[in-house]
Amino acid sequence: MSKAKKPEQAELDLIERFIHFLLFEKGLSENTRQAYQSDLIQFASYCANAPCDFYAVTQELVQAYLVYLTENGVKQRSAARKFSSIKKFYKYLIGEKLIERDPCQFVKPPKLSIYLPKTITEQDVNALLDAPSEEDTIELRDKAMLELLYATGLRVTELVGLTFQQVNVELGVVRVIGKGNKERLVPMGELAQDLITKYLAYSRPELNKQQSEVLFLSNRSVQMTRQTFWHRIKHYCLRVGISTEISPHTLRHAFATHLVNHGADLRVVQSLLGHSDLSTTQIYTHVAKLRLQQLHQAHHPRSG
Template identity: 50%
Template sequence: MLNKKPRIPTAVTIPENLSFLQGFRDYLIAQTVSPHTRNAYLSDLIQCSECVTAYLPDWTHDDISDVLIELTKQGKSPRSIARSLSALRAFFKFLREQKIRLDNPVAAHKTPKLGRALPKDLSEQDVEALIQAPDVSTALGLRDRAMFEVLYACGLRVSELLNLRLDLINLKQGYLRITGKGNKERLVPLGEVACEWVEKYLVESRPQLYKSATDYLFLTQHGGIMSRQNFWYAIKRYALQAGIQAELSPHTMRHAFATHLLHHGADLRVVQMLLGHSDLSTTQIYTHVAQVRMQQLHEKYHPRA
């Protein structure tokens, strides 16, 4: 299978009255800013320029305040406004480096608080239904069952699951060796049930899928490595088959892993280590999910709730 080239986004068309943004675009290219970020910055600046009549390079602190107020009136989200501020910061940094401006009218403007989005929650019953959905009498179904078992048992990122190699899994001792974000390695317990399904897959299914020399653990029907997109399609297909109504995401099983551990009393720092988060603040988002569950249980069972 040929590797697809990454899609390069279509360049943003700069209006004639904002032709000075061409110099900013060239500056971003010279700074090796990605095409996606360049386009986002230019689009945001064009949108911001429609909010006030003043010439953008001459904007004052008050002009930027007026722009932020107008964006808020238009119903833009805090995240969208924060991105516009980032574009303005980059633009005025460019003007200062070009000696066009000496001051920074954006400096006093603080980025809006975005908050942390709660991960999609999936009940333990839904997880069980999803895991049991594949037809394990087929090679692909057995593979999918083993993948779901590993994903839920270990809380892996989808990319970590798909890139698992045979030398990274130790069924005798029951753990995986994972290299996550930032090239950081961690050992993750696999669990007895997941070990059994992986062993069954290795004996009964993988030999049928094996077409050419590869040490990847989970193979496609053509003997290659599965893409994130195909795995996402598989999750959606099995969820539909299992009658799961909850909204899913590619990280559904990872979120369920963390949430269910906390529901059953796991320490937050242990969950942090298992997920491979370098900062505890990243893991703390799951405490909100657990607190909702605790409140529900309190209201249901406490005699004075």
């Protein structure tokens, strides 16, 4: 059995050059950079074993690669991401005048089924937010975090990474550093303002034994991990009898879904969530429609 060929160093260098271009132009996060690099090296390996010159890739080869991914158990969403990486790469090569024809131009991307994010009812959200006590140091911190998460739709990594300077309680806004180091201002609402004010007055001084700049501190005076916060949420779900599987990201989805349910403009929701593409936000219109259908079936006298 012949040994699989590896991409030429010149091809790896070209991929690296493309990654640097994206870092400079787009400000990618480390996870996104690694995904692009992994996708393109994998495709370069496939080309080397086709065999096919990396510069002379054809539409047929790209289509064959997508079939190869499917046959090897790669999920549609991952295959679509890999195709997107390849497409952007060859668009870059055309821009750099290294090739003349885009092999991806007429290739249809893998068809994705609509992914509906898990969300929870407003009633369950209210029960969860009411679960922690304001009389306990740790629970007041948790209550402030949960309220801020639901009020702003922050990603959990954005929440646990917040510094003291990023939150202006008087103005009621949070300055968030999101994916790709993109900055956005998000309003927090009065309930979150009040709870953060109480947390800063009573809990944080007890937890801040090392003069940390992190806003929400663990009982060891360091930044909380995502896993720790997730366990805290599970703790409160058990306390109030919420059986739905809930994660910190569920509250982000609930934030967006409930805004859309109450008539918020999709562009506003996009801005609050920090989505670069409106199509990412549009998923919440599907969630809202599904919820309306469920309510109709449950309560309309002639729904069957």
